[in-house]
Amino acid sequence: MEPEIKNPVLRFMVYGHVVLALGAVLQVWWIGEEWFGGGSWSRSAAAFFATLAFYGVARLIRAKDDALDEVPLFVWFRSNAKAMGAMAVVGALLALILLLDELIEVLVHLWPVILPALLYVTPLRMGGRAIGLRSVPGLKSLVVAWAWAAGTVLLASSSHKFNLEPILIPVFIGFYWAIAIAFDCRDAAVDSTSLRTLPQLLGAGTARVLALMLLMPLTMMLLVSLSFSGYPQSIDARPETDWSLVLPLIGLVMPGFLIMRSTTSRHWCHWLLLDASIALIPLLALLGGTL
Numbered sequence: 001m002e003p004e005i006k007n008p009v010l011r012f013m014v015y016g017h018v019v020l021a022l023g024a025v026l027q028v029w030w031i032g033e034e035w036f037g038g039g040s041w042s043r044s045a046a047a048f049f050a051t052l053a054f055y056g057v058a059r060l061i062r063a064k065d066d067a068l069d070e071v072p073l074f075v076w077f078r079s080n081a082k083a084m085g086a087m088a089v090v091g092a093l094l095a096l097i098l099l100l101d102e103l104i105e106v107l108v109h110l111w112p113v114i115l116p117a118l119l120y121v122t123p124l125r126m127g128g129r130a131i132g133l134r135s136v137p138g139l140k141s142l143v144v145a146w147a148w149a150a151g152t153v154l155l156a157s158s159s160h161k162f163n164l165e166p167i168l169i170p171v172f173i174g175f176y177w178a179i180a181i182a183f184d185c186r187d188a189a190v191d192s193t194s195l196r197t198l199p200q201l202l203g204a205g206t207a208r209v210l211a212l213m214l215l216m217p218l219t220m221m222l223l224v225s226l227s228f229s230g231y232p233q234s235i236d237a238r239p240e241t242d243w244s245l246v247l248p249l250i251g252l253v254m255p256g257f258l259i260m261r262s263t264t265s266r267h268w269c270h271w272l273l274l275d276a277s278i279a280l281i282p283l284l285a286l287l288g289g290t291l
Contacts, residue, residue: 023278030282032156056088137196145177181211182262243288
């Protein structure tokens with residue numbers, strides 16, 4: 001079991017999923033800017049608060065599980081249940097306010113994400129046992145990957161100028177699924193065997209190799225985009241390097257390296273860096289755009 005984070009500010013940033021929420025902000029902005037003709041900061045900010053709300057509710061529900069009594073994350077959530085519950089409510093309200101002018105459009109557009117997410121966290125019971133998508137064998141990491149990939153892409157595609165969602169969603173599913181598999185490797189000690197996560201079914205080593213392969217679709221898409229972006233517009237023009245694509249491509253080395261080193265014994269810093277890699281890729285794109 002990983003040690004508890006001692007620093008209270010850092011503990012809140014990690015356990016409160018602020019790092020993940022920042023990743024959602026930057027991913028929505030980057031996808032909108034790079035592939036849909038312009039990023040929307042209002043939608044990106046809404047993604048931040050919606051992520052805090054969703055993870056807050058999900059963790060509060062799971063914190064009631066007696067099997068997680070000694071896991072630092074859930075110990076912290078039980079100790080701060082009222083504050084985190086309030087933060088989840090406020091986060092949901094702020095997300096709705098930020099989307100007010102286009103709320104109905106967004107909700108209709110995102111129903112394929114909202115419905116599975118609700119079924120994943122809602123503790124429905126039948127015959128005395130919990131049911132829902134989380135309890136379906138093999139679906140844990142895939143549902144998480146779908147929610148992140150479809151949620152960020154569909155929220156970013158506000159203009160509908162280009163119909164790229166069918167391409168982008170599968171590509172980003174690979175990226176998020178790779179990260180989710182790594183966290184399944186971490187959770188192997190506390191996950192019920194009935195979940196049948198990929199590390200449980202295939203072994204941690206094989207699961208890590210599969211996760212690394214799932215980064216390839218995003219790698220290939222960035223390479224293809226880079227080849228088109230640098231194509232000369234005239235005979236006399238020279239090819240140019242689009243650093244907003246080059247730097248994210250290089251940045252994919254970081255999650256790949258961390259995924260291959262993901263084991264139950266890793267320090268919490270390892271998992272913080274893996275979460276932060278979600279924000280790192282669009283941050284490198286933003287940096288590259290200034291070069």
